[in-house]
Amino acid sequence: DTAVSQTPKYLVTQMGNDKSIKCEQNLGHDTMYWYKQDSKKFLKIMFSYNNKELIINETVPNRFSPKSPDKAHLNLHINSLELGDSAVYFCASSQMPGLAPYEQYFGPGTRLTVT
Amino acid sequence: GDSVTQMEGPVTLSEEAFLTINCTYTATGYPSLFWYVQYPGEGLQLLLKATKADDKGSNKGFEATYRKETTSFHLEKGSVQVSDSAVYFCALTGGSQGNLIFGKGTKLSVKP
Numbered sequence: 056d057t058a059v060s061q062t063p064k065y066l067v068t069q070m071g072n073d074k075s076i077k078c079e080q081n082l083g084h085d086t087m088y089w090y091k092q093d094s095k096k097f098l099k100i101m102f103s104y105n106n107k108e109l110i111i112n113e114t115v116p117n118r119f120s121p122k123s124p125d126k127a128h129l130n131l132h133i134n135s136l137e138l139g140d141s142a143v144y145f146c147a148s149s150q151m152p153g154l155a156p157y158e159q160y161f162g163p164g165t166r167l168t169v170t
Numbered sequence: 171g172d173s174v175t176q177m178e179g180p181v182t183l184s185e186e187a188f189l190t191i192n193c194t195y196t197a198t199g200y201p202s203l204f205w206y207v208q209y210p211g212e213g214l215q216l217l218l219k220a221t222k223a224d225d226k227g228s229n230k231g232f233e234a235t236y237r238k239e240t241t242s243f244h245l246e247k248g249s250v251q252v253s254d255s256a257v258y259f260c261a262l263t264g265g266s267q268g269n270l271i272f273g274k275g276t277k278l279s280v281k282p
Contacts, residue, residue: 096257103269162213164213
């Protein structure tokens with residue numbers, strides 16, 4: 056049983072296209088996140104949703120728009136893709152922020168390649 | 171702001187060698203500390219955690235102790251195996267929103 060799943064696993068697309076990445080968690084968690092991992096493996100938070108409400112929006116271009124239809128899903132839509140968007144995107148989930156046990160569970164990642 | 175600094179890699183060891191990966195942090199308040207591991211081509215898995223000073227997290231032979239006085243959370247293993255080859259990330263929970271702040275990762279390669 057996959058706890059946090061993402062689709063697709065690989066995504067190759069051309070500059071200027073619009074694409075979406077989907078994430079689902081079956082852990083009953085209240086909070087979901089998107090992280091970006093660059094080519095040097097550095098991981099940085101992009102967005103966080105708690106019970107379908109946006110609570111973190113780091114300095115991310117507004118071409119990136121998260122959507123949470125319910126608390127088990129957090130999708131990431133990217134408009135007008137650029138070469139610099141090439142990265143691995145990880146979805147994660149946790150219980151309420153600030154409450155134990157704090158840890159986050161990660162999906163397998165989506166490797167986005169923009170050509 | 172909060173930050174995590176971990177030793178630069180890559181680290182190459184022979185099987186059964188002792189492993190230490192250093193991690194220090196800067197944070198306001200009392201963050202929880204984590205080590206995550208990323209095996210080649212996979213997502214991140216929680217390896218161990220500690221939520222308060224002097225706590226020791228342990229899992230799969232790995233250990234790390236939350237040292238508030240030195241703001242450190244060094245990862246250790248007494249005898250590494252080839253299967254431990256991966257990238258290891260030190261992280262802390264930042265701010266009130268619970269997002270993780272990661273170090274830059276340390277790649278470990280274990281040779282037979």
